[in-house]
Amino acid sequence: MLKRINYDDRQHLVYARGRALPPDVVAAWMAEFARHSPSRRPLTVLDLGSGTGRFSPALAGTFGGPVYGVEPSARMRQVATTSAAHPSVSYLQGAAEKIPLPDDRCDLILLYLVIHHIQDLPAAAPEIARVLAPGGRLLIRNTFADRMPDPLWHRWFPRARMIEEELFPTVAEVVDAFARVGLRPAALTSIRHRLAAGPADYAARLRLRANSVFEQMTEREIAEGFAAMDADLAAHPGTDPVEEDCDLLILELDGAHGRVVHAGEQDGGAPPHQLSGQN
Numbered sequence: 001m002l003k004r005i006n007y008d009d010r011q012h013l014v015y016a017r018g019r020a021l022p023p024d025v026v027a028a029w030m031a032e033f034a035r036h037s038p039s040r041r042p043l044t045v046l047d048l049g050s051g052t053g054r055f056s057p058a059l060a061g062t063f064g065g066p067v068y069g070v071e072p073s074a075r076m077r078q079v080a081t082t083s084a085a086h087p088s089v090s091y092l093q094g095a096a097e098k099i100p101l102p103d104d105r106c107d108l109i110l111l112y113l114v115i116h117h118i119q120d121l122p123a124a125a126p127e128i129a130r131v132l133a134p135g136g137r138l139l140i141r142n143t144f145a146d147r148m149p150d151p152l153w154h155r156w157f158p159r160a161r162m163i164e165e166e167l168f169p170t171v172a173e174v175v176d177a178f179a180r181v182g183l184r185p186a187a188l189t190s191i192r193h194r195l196a197a198g199p200a201d202y203a204a205r206l207r208l209r210a211n212s213v214f215e216q217m218t219e220r221e222i223a224e225g226f227a228a229m230d231a232d233l234a235a236h237p238g239t240d241p242v243e244e245d246c247d248l249l250i251l252e253l254d255g256a257h258g259r260v261v262h263a264g265e266q267d268g269g270a271p272p273h274q275l276s277g278q279n
């Protein structure tokens with residue numbers, strides 16, 4: 001049984017440093033988000049689970065409209081307010097299960113590494129559909145249990161993969177949760193992005209433990225993992241950038257939002273197994 005992670009406890013101290021992305025990687029994400037969004041501008045964007053505001057200012061720059069960064073952790077929000085301020089971005093207290101916005105307010109909603117933290121997805125799905133305008137898009141960047149990548153750090157922390165398989169939902173679980181409220185899958189893409197300039201930079205960031213999976217491990221196994229990492233990198237220093245494969249699932253709201261689709265009823269859209277992984 002996995003622990004529930006409260007970002008007010010520790011992650012807020014390290015997240016912005018440990019998970020910072022270079023500007024060109026953020027720009028590549030913005031281009032990918034724009035490719036899957038309505039083409040008109042401006043768009044109103046909800047960055048749901050906005051954390052330290054890693055993407056919120058760039059979303060404002062890309063889509064030209066107001067951006068709402070909704071985040072339950074007061075301390076993550078505090079970091080965002082001080083280090084990721086932007087005139088078009090408002091950071092608001094809230095959560096996926098209770099979004100402080102009126103119906104139909106958003107053209108685009110981003111859930112970036114958030115869906116596995118949502119405790120009550122059946123309550124969150126209609127709330128997300130409620131604030132999304134018809135024709136709006138939901139972009140879900142996450143790892144999915146049925147499409148596990150093979151990140152470098154798993155080599156040193158053998159239990160990480162097991163934890164992640166339990167932590168992350170499958171694509172079908174997510175698609176089903178949103179199909180019930182009229183959101184249908186539009187695409188599933190896979191993107192390779194640069195995490196760190198080289199192994200030394202990667203190791204330094206990993207040491208910050210700005211990944212909630214570490215909070216599911218014992219201090220002993222963490223210490224053993226870092227010792228294995230140090231030995232491995234001393235034997236094979238390497239200079240190549242460290243990259244990772246990232247999935248992005250795109251869902252679209254058509255017609256009347258919030259409609260409950262009952263089991264067995266067709267609501268259009270491609271079933272998950274027909275989604276293109278290369279799109």
Ligand SMILES: C[S@@+](CC[C@H](N)C(=O)[O-])C[C@H]1O[C@@H](n2cnc3c(N)ncnc32)[C@H](O)[C@@H]1O
Nearest residue numbers: 007049050051054073095096112113114117118
């Ligand atoms: C891994 S961080 C991702 C933050 C940000 N999206 C990013 O990529 O930098 C997960 C965030 O989800 C937030 N979170 C946890 N439960 C949530 C919920 N029910 N609704 C919205 N956000 C939630 C956490 O507080 C945390 O800030």
